[in-house]
Amino acid sequence: RYMTMEDGSVSMEREQLSQMASRQITFIDHLEKAMMRIENKTYGICRVTGNLIDKARLRAVPHATLSIEAKQTMNK
Incomplete structure (x- = not known):
């Protein structure tokens, strides 16, 4: 049987x-880990440098575990 255009559209929608x-599950997982760091009093501390993560970064990425400097170093 050949797929019709409609079948292809439904298949594409399912994939999307x-x-x-999947992205939402990952985001929720990151937030749960951030909540654990809050409880452990390690939230906002860069896991590479041990320094505080800038508040602007945490506002933009609440689950960040790296300072911008550490992330840039890792991406090189």
């Missing part, structure tokens, strides 16, 4: 929904 769900 699956990818979105």
Whole structure:
């Protein structure tokens, strides 16, 4: 049986929904880990340098575990 255009559209939509769900699950996992760091009093501390992560970075990426400097160093 050949796929119709409609079948292809449904398949593409399912794939997009699956990818979105996967990203949401990952984001929730990151937030849960951030909450654990809050409880452990390690939230906002860079896991590489041990220095405080800038508040602007934490506002933009609440689950950040690296300072901008550490992240840039790792990406080189």
